[in-house]
Amino acid sequence: MTTGSGSGSAFGLGVRQIVVAGILGGIAILLGATRIGFIPVPNLSGSATIMHVPAILGGALEGPVVGLLAGGIFGFYSWLYAEVPLFKDPIIAVGPRLLIGVVAWAVFVLLRRVNLDLASAAAGVFGSLTNTVGVLGLGVLLGYLPPAAVVPIVPQAVVEAVLAAVVTVVVVRGVTLFRSGRTTAPEVKDEERRY
Protein backbone atom coordinates (compact mmCIF):
# COMPACT_ATOMS: atom_id res chain seq x y z
CA MET A 1 0.00 0.00 0.00
CA THR A 2 1.40 3.37 -0.90
CA THR A 3 0.60 6.75 0.49
CA GLY A 4 0.21 9.96 -1.36
CA SER A 5 -1.26 13.39 -1.05
CA GLY A 6 -2.87 13.73 -4.44
CA SER A 7 -5.84 11.95 -5.94
CA GLY A 8 -3.72 8.82 -6.21
CA SER A 9 -4.22 5.78 -8.43
CA ALA A 10 -6.78 3.05 -7.71
CA PHE A 11 -4.00 1.16 -5.91
CA GLY A 12 -2.73 4.11 -3.82
CA LEU A 13 -4.10 5.80 -0.72
CA GLY A 14 -4.52 9.41 -1.81
CA VAL A 15 -6.96 12.01 -0.51
CA ARG A 16 -9.77 10.78 -2.77
CA GLN A 17 -9.36 7.15 -1.63
CA ILE A 18 -9.29 8.20 2.04
CA VAL A 19 -12.46 10.28 1.72
CA VAL A 20 -14.49 7.82 -0.36
CA ALA A 21 -13.47 4.86 1.83
CA GLY A 22 -14.44 6.85 4.94
CA ILE A 23 -17.81 7.91 3.55
CA LEU A 24 -18.67 4.40 2.33
CA GLY A 25 -17.58 3.03 5.71
CA GLY A 26 -19.92 5.60 7.27
CA ILE A 27 -22.81 4.36 5.12
CA ALA A 28 -22.02 0.76 6.17
CA ILE A 29 -22.17 1.85 9.84
CA LEU A 30 -25.38 3.79 9.11
CA LEU A 31 -26.99 0.64 7.69
CA GLY A 32 -25.96 -1.24 10.83
CA ALA A 33 -26.73 1.41 13.47
CA THR A 34 -30.19 2.25 12.08
CA ARG A 35 -30.90 -1.45 11.30
CA ILE A 36 -31.99 -0.36 7.80
CA GLY A 37 -29.41 -2.75 6.36
CA PHE A 38 -30.87 -5.84 8.05
CA ILE A 39 -33.70 -8.13 7.09
CA PRO A 40 -34.50 -10.48 9.99
CA VAL A 41 -34.67 -14.14 8.94
CA PRO A 42 -35.38 -17.18 11.10
CA ASN A 43 -32.03 -19.00 11.08
CA LEU A 44 -28.77 -19.05 13.09
CA SER A 45 -27.37 -15.93 11.39
CA GLY A 46 -30.42 -13.97 12.59
CA SER A 47 -30.62 -11.60 9.62
CA ALA A 48 -29.80 -11.04 5.98
CA THR A 49 -27.81 -7.88 5.35
CA ILE A 50 -26.91 -5.33 2.71
CA MET A 51 -24.14 -3.84 4.87
CA HIS A 52 -21.59 -5.20 2.40
CA VAL A 53 -22.94 -3.11 -0.49
CA PRO A 54 -20.76 -0.03 0.32
CA ALA A 55 -17.65 -2.22 0.05
CA ILE A 56 -18.83 -3.53 -3.34
CA LEU A 57 -19.49 0.03 -4.57
CA GLY A 58 -16.12 1.19 -3.24
CA GLY A 59 -14.35 -1.59 -5.12
CA ALA A 60 -16.32 -1.11 -8.35
CA LEU A 61 -16.20 2.69 -8.52
CA GLU A 62 -12.93 3.58 -6.78
CA GLY A 63 -10.63 0.56 -6.89
CA PRO A 64 -9.45 -2.26 -4.63
CA VAL A 65 -7.95 -0.11 -1.86
CA VAL A 66 -11.22 1.76 -1.24
CA GLY A 67 -13.13 -1.54 -1.41
CA LEU A 68 -10.72 -3.10 1.07
CA LEU A 69 -10.96 -0.21 3.53
CA ALA A 70 -14.77 0.10 3.30
CA GLY A 71 -15.02 -3.67 3.80
CA GLY A 72 -12.62 -3.41 6.75
CA ILE A 73 -14.83 -0.81 8.46
CA PHE A 74 -17.91 -3.00 7.86
CA GLY A 75 -16.04 -6.00 9.31
CA PHE A 76 -14.77 -4.06 12.33
CA TYR A 77 -18.28 -2.73 13.06
CA SER A 78 -19.88 -6.17 12.70
CA TRP A 79 -17.24 -7.62 15.04
CA LEU A 80 -17.70 -4.88 17.66
CA TYR A 81 -21.50 -5.03 17.64
CA ALA A 82 -21.85 -8.73 16.84
CA GLU A 83 -25.12 -10.19 18.14
CA VAL A 84 -24.33 -13.79 17.18
CA PRO A 85 -21.31 -15.81 18.43
CA LEU A 86 -20.08 -16.43 14.85
CA PHE A 87 -19.07 -12.78 14.38
CA LYS A 88 -17.37 -12.46 17.76
CA ASP A 89 -14.33 -14.05 16.09
CA PRO A 90 -12.45 -11.22 14.31
CA ILE A 91 -11.07 -13.67 11.72
CA ILE A 92 -14.63 -14.37 10.54
CA ALA A 93 -16.00 -10.85 11.07
CA VAL A 94 -13.16 -8.94 9.36
CA GLY A 95 -11.23 -11.37 7.13
CA PRO A 96 -13.77 -12.15 4.36
CA ARG A 97 -15.08 -8.57 4.44
CA LEU A 98 -11.68 -7.22 3.37
CA LEU A 99 -11.98 -9.23 0.16
CA ILE A 100 -15.52 -8.12 -0.84
CA GLY A 101 -14.39 -4.87 -2.49
CA VAL A 102 -11.31 -6.45 -4.07
CA VAL A 103 -13.38 -9.18 -5.77
CA ALA A 104 -16.04 -6.63 -6.81
CA TRP A 105 -13.30 -4.44 -8.34
CA ALA A 106 -11.78 -7.36 -10.28
CA VAL A 107 -15.18 -8.45 -11.68
CA PHE A 108 -16.19 -4.86 -12.50
CA VAL A 109 -12.92 -4.12 -14.32
CA LEU A 110 -13.19 -7.37 -16.26
CA LEU A 111 -16.73 -6.70 -17.50
CA ARG A 112 -17.11 -2.92 -17.69
CA ARG A 113 -16.03 -2.76 -21.34
CA VAL A 114 -18.76 -5.27 -22.23
CA ASN A 115 -21.60 -3.46 -20.46
CA LEU A 116 -21.67 -1.17 -17.43
CA ASP A 117 -24.91 -2.56 -15.98
CA LEU A 118 -23.72 -6.15 -16.42
CA ALA A 119 -20.41 -5.28 -14.74
CA SER A 120 -22.24 -3.60 -11.82
CA ALA A 121 -24.65 -6.52 -11.35
CA ALA A 122 -21.83 -9.09 -11.56
CA ALA A 123 -19.72 -7.05 -9.08
CA GLY A 124 -22.72 -7.02 -6.72
CA VAL A 125 -23.31 -10.76 -7.00
CA PHE A 126 -19.65 -11.79 -6.71
CA GLY A 127 -18.93 -9.29 -3.92
CA SER A 128 -21.94 -10.60 -2.01
CA LEU A 129 -20.94 -14.23 -2.58
CA THR A 130 -17.41 -13.45 -1.35
CA ASN A 131 -18.98 -12.30 1.90
CA THR A 132 -21.33 -15.29 2.25
CA VAL A 133 -18.89 -18.00 1.17
CA GLY A 134 -16.04 -16.46 3.19
CA VAL A 135 -18.05 -16.11 6.41
CA LEU A 136 -19.83 -19.48 6.18
CA GLY A 137 -16.70 -21.29 4.98
CA LEU A 138 -14.62 -19.96 7.86
CA GLY A 139 -17.53 -20.57 10.25
CA VAL A 140 -17.61 -24.26 9.30
CA LEU A 141 -13.79 -24.56 9.13
CA LEU A 142 -13.33 -23.02 12.58
CA GLY A 143 -16.15 -25.10 14.07
CA TYR A 144 -18.69 -22.35 14.81
CA LEU A 145 -21.28 -23.81 12.44
CA PRO A 146 -22.21 -27.42 11.74
CA PRO A 147 -22.21 -27.98 7.94
CA ALA A 148 -25.96 -28.73 8.14
CA ALA A 149 -26.62 -25.17 9.42
CA VAL A 150 -25.39 -23.76 6.11
CA VAL A 151 -28.39 -25.12 4.15
CA PRO A 152 -31.05 -22.78 5.65
CA ILE A 153 -28.74 -19.82 4.95
CA VAL A 154 -28.56 -20.52 1.16
CA PRO A 155 -31.86 -18.72 0.29
CA GLN A 156 -30.68 -15.77 2.39
CA ALA A 157 -27.39 -15.69 0.43
CA VAL A 158 -29.35 -15.56 -2.84
CA VAL A 159 -31.51 -12.69 -1.54
CA GLU A 160 -28.39 -10.80 -0.38
CA ALA A 161 -26.71 -11.29 -3.78
CA VAL A 162 -29.80 -10.13 -5.71
CA LEU A 163 -30.26 -7.08 -3.45
CA ALA A 164 -26.56 -6.20 -3.78
CA ALA A 165 -26.75 -6.54 -7.58
CA VAL A 166 -29.83 -4.30 -7.82
CA VAL A 167 -28.45 -1.58 -5.52
CA THR A 168 -25.03 -1.67 -7.23
CA VAL A 169 -26.54 -1.24 -10.71
CA VAL A 170 -28.75 1.67 -9.63
CA VAL A 171 -26.03 3.45 -7.65
CA VAL A 172 -23.32 3.00 -10.31
CA ARG A 173 -25.75 4.46 -12.86
CA GLY A 174 -26.60 7.34 -10.52
CA VAL A 175 -22.97 8.15 -9.68
CA THR A 176 -21.92 7.91 -13.35
CA LEU A 177 -24.75 10.29 -14.28
CA PHE A 178 -23.86 12.68 -11.45
CA ARG A 179 -20.19 12.70 -12.43
CA SER A 180 -21.04 13.29 -16.09
CA GLY A 181 -22.53 16.63 -14.99
CA ARG A 182 -25.68 16.14 -17.07
CA THR A 183 -27.93 16.31 -14.03
CA THR A 184 -27.76 20.09 -13.58
CA ALA A 185 -29.62 22.65 -15.66
CA PRO A 186 -27.42 25.00 -17.71
CA GLU A 187 -26.55 28.19 -15.84
CA VAL A 188 -28.53 30.94 -17.51
CA LYS A 189 -29.07 34.40 -16.08
CA ASP A 190 -32.66 35.56 -15.48
CA GLU A 191 -32.43 38.27 -18.17
CA GLU A 192 -31.26 35.75 -20.77
CA ARG A 193 -33.99 33.28 -19.80
CA ARG A 194 -36.71 35.85 -20.56
CA TYR A 195 -35.76 36.15 -24.21
Place this chain on the structure above:
Amino acid sequence: MLELQRNVIFGQFVDTGSVVHRMDPRIKLGAAFVLVVASFLVDTFLGFAILGLLAAAIQAVSRVPPGYLLRGSALFLGFLLFILAFQVLFYAGEVPEGGYLWRWGILSVSTAGLESAAILGLRVILLYYVTTMLMLTTSLVDLTAGLEQIFSPLQRLRVPVNELVLVFVIAVKFVPIFIEEIERLARARTARGVPFDEGGALTRARRIGRLLVPIFVGGFARADVLTTAMQVRCYRGGRHRTRLRQLAAAPSDWAALLAVVAWAVAAWWVSGAL
Protein backbone atom coordinates in the same frame (compact mmCIF):
# COMPACT_ATOMS: atom_id res chain seq x y z
CA MET B 1 -42.40 9.06 10.62
CA LEU B 2 -38.82 7.87 10.91
CA GLU B 3 -37.20 9.32 14.02
CA LEU B 4 -33.67 8.04 13.58
CA GLN B 5 -31.90 11.04 15.08
CA ARG B 6 -33.65 10.49 18.41
CA ASN B 7 -33.20 6.73 18.33
CA VAL B 8 -29.63 6.35 17.05
CA ILE B 9 -26.80 8.09 18.91
CA PHE B 10 -23.86 6.51 17.08
CA GLY B 11 -21.04 9.01 16.53
CA GLN B 12 -22.60 11.76 18.71
CA PHE B 13 -20.55 13.78 21.21
CA VAL B 14 -22.34 15.14 24.31
CA ASP B 15 -20.13 17.67 26.06
CA THR B 16 -21.02 17.84 29.76
CA GLY B 17 -17.50 19.00 30.70
CA SER B 18 -17.13 16.09 33.16
CA VAL B 19 -13.91 14.49 34.39
CA VAL B 20 -14.40 11.70 31.84
CA HIS B 21 -14.68 14.25 29.02
CA ARG B 22 -11.47 15.98 30.13
CA MET B 23 -9.43 12.79 30.36
CA ASP B 24 -6.58 12.18 27.92
CA PRO B 25 -8.14 10.41 24.88
CA ARG B 26 -5.28 7.87 24.82
CA ILE B 27 -6.17 6.83 28.38
CA LYS B 28 -9.87 6.56 27.43
CA LEU B 29 -8.99 4.45 24.39
CA GLY B 30 -6.78 2.24 26.59
CA ALA B 31 -9.56 1.82 29.18
CA ALA B 32 -12.09 1.04 26.42
CA PHE B 33 -9.72 -1.60 25.02
CA VAL B 34 -9.34 -3.20 28.47
CA LEU B 35 -13.13 -3.38 28.86
CA VAL B 36 -13.58 -4.81 25.34
CA VAL B 37 -11.05 -7.57 26.18
CA ALA B 38 -12.78 -8.12 29.57
CA SER B 39 -16.16 -8.52 27.85
CA PHE B 40 -14.73 -11.44 25.86
CA LEU B 41 -13.01 -13.08 28.85
CA VAL B 42 -15.83 -12.80 31.39
CA ASP B 43 -18.50 -15.47 30.99
CA THR B 44 -20.50 -15.53 34.23
CA PHE B 45 -23.39 -13.41 35.49
CA LEU B 46 -21.36 -12.36 38.57
CA GLY B 47 -18.47 -11.20 36.35
CA PHE B 48 -20.84 -9.07 34.27
CA ALA B 49 -22.47 -7.72 37.44
CA ILE B 50 -19.04 -6.46 38.60
CA LEU B 51 -18.39 -4.87 35.20
CA GLY B 52 -21.94 -3.43 35.31
CA LEU B 53 -21.08 -1.61 38.55
CA LEU B 54 -18.08 -0.03 36.82
CA ALA B 55 -20.31 0.99 33.91
CA ALA B 56 -22.75 2.61 36.36
CA ALA B 57 -19.87 4.50 38.01
CA ILE B 58 -18.63 5.75 34.60
CA GLN B 59 -22.20 6.77 33.73
CA ALA B 60 -22.56 8.80 36.96
CA VAL B 61 -19.18 10.52 36.65
CA SER B 62 -19.63 11.35 32.94
CA ARG B 63 -22.98 13.13 33.68
CA VAL B 64 -24.36 11.90 30.31
CA PRO B 65 -28.14 11.64 30.98
CA PRO B 66 -29.06 7.92 31.27
CA GLY B 67 -32.43 8.65 29.62
CA TYR B 68 -30.65 10.04 26.56
CA LEU B 69 -28.47 6.94 26.34
CA LEU B 70 -31.40 4.55 26.80
CA ARG B 71 -33.63 6.32 24.27
CA GLY B 72 -30.77 6.35 21.77
CA SER B 73 -30.16 2.63 22.33
CA ALA B 74 -33.80 1.47 22.13
CA LEU B 75 -33.50 0.43 18.49
CA PHE B 76 -30.31 -1.52 19.15
CA LEU B 77 -31.72 -3.22 22.26
CA GLY B 78 -34.98 -4.12 20.51
CA PHE B 79 -33.11 -5.75 17.64
CA LEU B 80 -30.77 -7.51 20.08
CA LEU B 81 -33.76 -9.09 21.89
CA PHE B 82 -35.12 -10.26 18.55
CA ILE B 83 -31.79 -11.89 17.56
CA LEU B 84 -31.35 -13.44 21.01
CA ALA B 85 -34.80 -15.02 20.73
CA PHE B 86 -33.55 -16.84 17.63
CA GLN B 87 -30.39 -17.87 19.49
CA VAL B 88 -32.57 -19.48 22.18
CA LEU B 89 -34.95 -21.16 19.71
CA PHE B 90 -32.15 -22.55 17.52
CA TYR B 91 -29.75 -23.37 20.39
CA ALA B 92 -27.37 -26.05 19.08
CA GLY B 93 -25.32 -26.77 22.23
CA GLU B 94 -25.70 -29.69 24.59
CA VAL B 95 -28.78 -29.68 26.81
CA PRO B 96 -28.81 -31.91 29.94
CA GLU B 97 -31.66 -34.34 30.52
CA GLY B 98 -34.76 -32.46 31.67
CA GLY B 99 -33.26 -29.12 30.60
CA TYR B 100 -35.94 -28.43 27.99
CA LEU B 101 -38.76 -26.06 28.93
CA TRP B 102 -40.45 -26.37 25.54
CA ARG B 103 -39.66 -28.30 22.38
CA TRP B 104 -41.20 -28.45 18.89
CA GLY B 105 -39.19 -30.01 16.03
CA ILE B 106 -35.85 -28.20 15.71
CA LEU B 107 -37.14 -25.30 17.83
CA SER B 108 -36.67 -25.44 21.58
CA VAL B 109 -36.43 -23.36 24.75
CA SER B 110 -33.93 -24.79 27.21
CA THR B 111 -32.28 -23.46 30.37
CA ALA B 112 -28.86 -23.92 28.68
CA GLY B 113 -30.07 -21.96 25.62
CA LEU B 114 -31.50 -19.17 27.78
CA GLU B 115 -28.28 -18.94 29.82
CA SER B 116 -26.08 -18.87 26.71
CA ALA B 117 -28.25 -16.17 25.08
CA ALA B 118 -28.27 -14.10 28.30
CA ILE B 119 -24.44 -14.16 28.57
CA LEU B 120 -24.16 -13.27 24.86
CA GLY B 121 -26.66 -10.43 25.35
CA LEU B 122 -24.73 -9.03 28.36
CA ARG B 123 -21.48 -9.21 26.37
CA VAL B 124 -22.99 -7.36 23.41
CA ILE B 125 -24.56 -4.72 25.69
CA LEU B 126 -21.24 -4.14 27.51
CA LEU B 127 -19.37 -3.78 24.17
CA TYR B 128 -22.05 -1.41 22.89
CA TYR B 129 -21.97 0.62 26.12
CA VAL B 130 -18.17 0.96 26.17
CA THR B 131 -17.86 2.10 22.54
CA THR B 132 -20.92 4.37 22.77
CA MET B 133 -19.65 6.06 25.95
CA LEU B 134 -16.21 6.49 24.36
CA MET B 135 -17.81 8.40 21.48
CA LEU B 136 -20.28 10.32 23.68
CA THR B 137 -17.45 11.61 25.89
CA THR B 138 -14.65 12.16 23.34
CA SER B 139 -14.65 14.80 20.62
CA LEU B 140 -13.59 13.65 17.17
CA VAL B 141 -10.49 15.88 17.28
CA ASP B 142 -9.39 14.19 20.50
CA LEU B 143 -10.30 10.73 19.20
CA THR B 144 -8.23 11.30 16.05
CA ALA B 145 -5.24 12.65 17.99
CA GLY B 146 -5.42 9.78 20.49
CA LEU B 147 -5.66 7.06 17.83
CA GLU B 148 -2.85 8.61 15.77
CA GLN B 149 -0.51 8.76 18.76
CA ILE B 150 -1.33 5.25 19.99
CA PHE B 151 -0.64 3.73 16.56
CA SER B 152 2.25 6.09 15.63
CA PRO B 153 4.95 3.41 16.21
CA LEU B 154 3.49 1.54 13.21
CA GLN B 155 4.53 4.46 10.99
CA ARG B 156 8.09 3.19 11.21
CA LEU B 157 6.87 0.04 9.44
CA ARG B 158 5.51 2.33 6.67
CA VAL B 159 1.89 1.73 7.76
CA PRO B 160 -0.06 4.89 6.77
CA VAL B 161 -1.44 5.38 10.30
CA ASN B 162 -2.69 8.97 9.81
CA GLU B 163 -4.50 8.10 6.61
CA LEU B 164 -6.15 4.99 8.09
CA VAL B 165 -7.22 6.89 11.22
CA LEU B 166 -8.68 9.60 8.98
CA VAL B 167 -10.70 6.98 7.06
CA PHE B 168 -12.11 5.74 10.38
CA VAL B 169 -12.83 9.26 11.64
CA ILE B 170 -14.59 10.29 8.40
CA ALA B 171 -16.73 7.13 8.65
CA VAL B 172 -17.77 7.89 12.25
CA LYS B 173 -18.25 11.62 11.58
CA PHE B 174 -20.53 11.01 8.61
CA VAL B 175 -22.93 8.65 10.39
CA PRO B 176 -24.95 11.43 12.15
CA ILE B 177 -24.89 13.46 8.89
CA PHE B 178 -26.32 10.54 6.92
CA ILE B 179 -28.90 9.85 9.65
CA GLU B 180 -30.07 13.46 9.38
CA GLU B 181 -30.15 13.16 5.58
CA ILE B 182 -32.13 9.92 5.58
CA GLU B 183 -34.65 11.49 7.97
CA ARG B 184 -34.94 14.57 5.73
CA LEU B 185 -35.44 12.37 2.67
CA ALA B 186 -38.13 10.39 4.48
CA ARG B 187 -39.92 13.63 5.48
CA ALA B 188 -39.73 14.94 1.92
CA ARG B 189 -41.25 11.72 0.59
CA THR B 190 -43.93 11.69 3.28
CA ALA B 191 -44.83 15.23 2.25
CA ARG B 192 -45.23 13.92 -1.30
CA GLY B 193 -47.59 11.19 -0.12
CA VAL B 194 -45.36 8.19 0.69
CA PRO B 195 -46.46 6.97 4.14
CA PHE B 196 -43.52 5.41 6.02
CA ASP B 197 -45.70 4.47 9.00
CA GLU B 198 -48.29 2.47 7.09
CA GLY B 199 -48.31 -0.99 5.52
CA GLY B 200 -46.77 -4.29 6.54
CA ALA B 201 -43.13 -4.89 7.44
CA LEU B 202 -42.22 -5.72 3.83
CA THR B 203 -43.89 -2.61 2.41
CA ARG B 204 -42.17 -0.41 4.99
CA ALA B 205 -38.80 -2.07 4.30
CA ARG B 206 -39.23 -1.48 0.55
CA ARG B 207 -40.08 2.19 1.11
CA ILE B 208 -37.09 2.70 3.40
CA GLY B 209 -34.88 0.76 0.94
CA ARG B 210 -35.68 3.31 -1.74
CA LEU B 211 -34.03 5.98 0.43
CA LEU B 212 -30.69 4.22 0.13
CA VAL B 213 -29.94 5.06 -3.49
CA PRO B 214 -29.99 8.87 -2.93
CA ILE B 215 -27.88 8.32 0.20
CA PHE B 216 -25.23 6.44 -1.81
CA VAL B 217 -25.28 8.89 -4.74
CA GLY B 218 -25.25 11.83 -2.28
CA GLY B 219 -22.36 10.18 -0.44
CA PHE B 220 -20.25 10.11 -3.60
CA ALA B 221 -21.18 13.74 -4.30
CA ARG B 222 -20.08 14.72 -0.77
CA ALA B 223 -16.85 12.76 -1.28
CA ASP B 224 -16.06 14.84 -4.38
CA VAL B 225 -16.57 18.10 -2.44
CA LEU B 226 -14.58 16.96 0.59
CA THR B 227 -11.71 15.69 -1.60
CA THR B 228 -11.46 19.07 -3.33
CA ALA B 229 -11.63 20.89 0.02
CA MET B 230 -8.78 18.78 1.42
CA GLN B 231 -6.67 19.05 -1.72
CA VAL B 232 -6.89 22.85 -1.89
CA ARG B 233 -5.73 22.91 1.76
CA CYS B 234 -2.76 20.74 0.71
CA TYR B 235 -3.61 17.77 2.97
CA ARG B 236 -0.62 15.44 3.06
CA GLY B 237 -1.29 12.98 5.87
CA GLY B 238 0.50 13.28 9.19
CA ARG B 239 4.01 13.81 7.88
CA HIS B 240 5.78 16.85 9.41
CA ARG B 241 2.51 18.07 10.94
CA THR B 242 2.58 19.94 14.23
CA ARG B 243 -0.29 20.17 16.72
CA LEU B 244 -1.84 23.22 18.33
CA ARG B 245 -2.85 21.20 21.40
CA GLN B 246 -0.42 18.64 22.78
CA LEU B 247 -1.91 15.67 24.61
CA ALA B 248 -0.67 15.21 28.15
CA ALA B 249 -1.95 12.52 30.52
CA ALA B 250 -2.30 13.71 34.14
CA PRO B 251 -1.49 11.38 37.07
CA SER B 252 -5.25 11.17 37.77
CA ASP B 253 -5.77 9.84 34.21
CA TRP B 254 -3.24 7.06 34.80
CA ALA B 255 -4.88 6.29 38.16
CA ALA B 256 -8.27 5.97 36.40
CA LEU B 257 -6.78 3.58 33.82
CA LEU B 258 -5.21 1.52 36.60
CA ALA B 259 -8.56 1.36 38.41
CA VAL B 260 -10.32 0.14 35.24
CA VAL B 261 -7.63 -2.54 34.70
CA ALA B 262 -7.89 -3.69 38.34
CA TRP B 263 -11.70 -3.80 38.15
CA ALA B 264 -11.65 -5.76 34.88
CA VAL B 265 -9.09 -8.23 36.28
CA ALA B 266 -11.26 -8.66 39.39
CA ALA B 267 -14.32 -9.42 37.22
CA TRP B 268 -12.30 -11.92 35.17
CA TRP B 269 -10.83 -13.54 38.28
CA VAL B 270 -14.22 -13.90 39.96
CA SER B 271 -15.59 -15.26 36.68
CA GLY B 272 -12.84 -17.90 36.46
CA ALA B 273 -12.81 -18.81 40.16
CA LEU B 274 -16.50 -19.77 40.23
